[in-house]
Amino acid sequence: MAEALYAADGGYYSAPGRMIGRAGDFFTSVSAGPVFGELLAHHVAAVAPLGDFRIVEIGAHHGTLAADLLTALHRDFPETAARARYTILEPLPTLAAVQGRNLAAWQVDIREQIGEIPPGDGILIANELIDALPCQVLESDGTGWQEIGVGLGAEGDFQWQALGPAENLAAGLPMREAGYRTEVRPDLRAFLAPLVERVSRMLFIDYGFEREEFLDPARRDGTLRTYLKHQAGEDALLEPGSRDITAHVDFSSLREDIRGLGGEIVRFENQSRFLTALARQILLEKEGRIDEATRRWVRNFQTLTHPGQLGAKFHVMEAHFPARRI
Template identity: 35%
Template sequence: MTTADSLTTTLTSRMVQAIQAAGGWIGFDDFMSRALYTPGLGYYANDLRKLGLMPGSGSDFVTAPELSPLFGRALAVQVGQALAHTQTDEVWEFGAGSGALALQLLQALGEQVRRYTIVDLSGALRTRQQQTLQSFGERVQWVSELPATMQGVVVGNEVLDAMPVQLLARGDGVWYERGVALAGERFVWADRPTPLRPPVEIDGSYDYLTEIHPQAEAFMRTLAERLQRGAAFFIDYGFPEAEYYHPQRHMGTVMCHRGHRADADPLVEVGLKDITAHVNFTGMALAAQEAGLSVLGYSSQARFLLNCGLAQLMEQAELPLRAQAHKLVMEHEMGELFKVIGLCTGEPWYATGFSAGDRTHTL
C-alpha cells in the first residue's frame, strides 16, 4: 500500500466514525473541514506535495507566486504603499503555501518590513516555508492562530477559497442543506430540510445548488476586530453576489484539484486532493465592514497587477519570465476569474492597485 493509499484509508475510516457518531449525517462544511485539516491526514495537514508548476513534480496545482516571481514584486508595490500609509512595519500572510510569495515580498520590500508573520495550519508546508525563507532569520515567524491584537498589512492569496462552505440545494421549490451520509463505507450526498437560504433571492423553483460562506465571513469579522491599524489584501477566484447567485449558476462552484486536473467530486480520494469553492466577495466585504473595516477597492487581478506596474516589470524581464507572467493577466487564464479586495482600518485612502478599473460598485 502506498503512502497516499494508507493516508486516504485512515482518513476515510476516521470520517466514517465521525458520521456514525453524528447520527449518520454531517454538513458538507464539516466534511470539507475534516478532509482538508484533520491533523496529519487532511489535505493541508499531510506531507504530500501540493504546489508546483507541473504534474510531474507530484504537485496538484500552481498558484500565482509559483507561476511568476513578478506577481509578488507587483503586489509589493501595493503592500509597500499600505505599510507607509498606515505607518506599520509588519506583514501578515495567511496560508503561505510554499513560501514563494513571502520570499518575493521580503526581497522587494527590504527594510520596510521589520517582521513577517505567517499564519498557517499546515506543518508540512511550514517546513517548506522555513527552508525557503531561512536567509531572513528571525524576521520571519510562524503562528497557528491570530493574536488578540495586531497591526500591519495582511495578505492572503488563495486562502478564502479553502475555507469550508455549507451547501444549499433547492429541489421542487424546497431548500435543503446538502451534507454527507454513508452507503456502507462509501460517502454519499444526503439532503435535509433547512431554514438556511442564500443571501439573495434566486428566482424560480427549478433545481439549484450553491454555497454559503459562514466560516470565511467569520474569519473576516475576526480579522476586523483584531487589526488595530493596517490594511488587508485578499486575492482569490470568485464573484460579487449578483454574479455568484445568478440564476444560471445552478451547479454550485465546489471544485477539487489533484495532479493539475480538476473534478467536481469531493467525496472520493479524501485527503489526497484540494477542495475549494469560489468566493462571494460581497459577503466578505459586508462582513468586514460590519466589523469596522473600510473597503479600499475591488478589481480583477489583471487590473490590480497592471496598476501596480506589472507591465513595466514584464518589459524588463527575460522572455520566459515574461511569458509566464502573461498568465497572471490574460482573461482566459487568471486575469479575470481572480479578483483582489482591499480593506483598511479607518477611512479609505487612495490605493495604487485600485487606481483604475475599480469595481467596488459591483459588490
C-alpha cells in the same frame, strides 16, 4: 471539507510534500513565478502605514510568496522593508516546518493561532485562501433552500444527505429551481473578526463572482470542485484527502462581512487591472530590453494578467479598517 483538507491524519493539506504548480495538482499566481510577489511588494510599499508594521499572510503554503515579496521589498524599498515584520499564520505543523526551512534567510514569524499576533497596524495578504476555507452546501427544492451534508451510505461510502431547511444560511439568496446547488461560508466573518485589531488593511485575491453571477441560473451545480494533477472533478466526496477541494468566493458576501466588521472596500477589480497598474513603472524601465531575464519577467507578467490566463479569473478585494480600537 474541513476533514478532507485539514485533518491531522490524512487531510490533503496536512500531508507532507503537497506541491503547488506543475508538479502538483493546481497552479496559482504564486506558482507562476516571482513577479506576483514582486508586484505585491510594490503595493505594500505604497500602502504601508507610518512606523513599524506587520505583513500577515494566511495560506502561505510553502512560503514562496513570502520569499518573493520579501526579496523585492528589500531590493526595491529597503526603508519600508526595515520597518516591516512578516508573520505567517499557519495552523498545520507540516506546512509550518516547510515555511521555516524555506524562509530561514528571512526574519519571518510563523504563528499557529491568531491570538499569538499582537495588536497593530498590519496588512493582511491572502492569496487563494478563502476558496480553500470549508463551505456549506445548499440545495434548492424549488420553494426553499435545504442544507446538504455528508453522511455514510449503506456500504460505508460517503453520500450527500439532506440536513433540513437552511433559512438562516440562505438569508439574502434569491430562489433557484429545484436541484440547484450553491455554497456559502457563514463562518468567514468570525474567522476574520480577530484579525481586525491586528491589521488595518486586508487584501484578498481569489477566483469568484459577485452574488448575481455566483447564482447565475445556469450554474446549477455550484462551484464546488476537486483538483488532482490539474484535472478538475465534480465529485467532492471521491477519495477524501487525495485531492484539493475548493469553492469559488462570493465577493458580495465577503463585502458584507468586511462591512459588518467595520471595514470599507477600497478596491475591487480583476487581477489584470490591479497588477498592470502596479507594474507600470517597471514595464517602462524594461521597454526595449531583449535579454532572457526580461523576457522571462514579461512572460510571467502576461500569465498573471492576460484575460485568457489568470488576469480575468482572479479578483482583488481590498479592505481598510479606519476606526479600530487597538
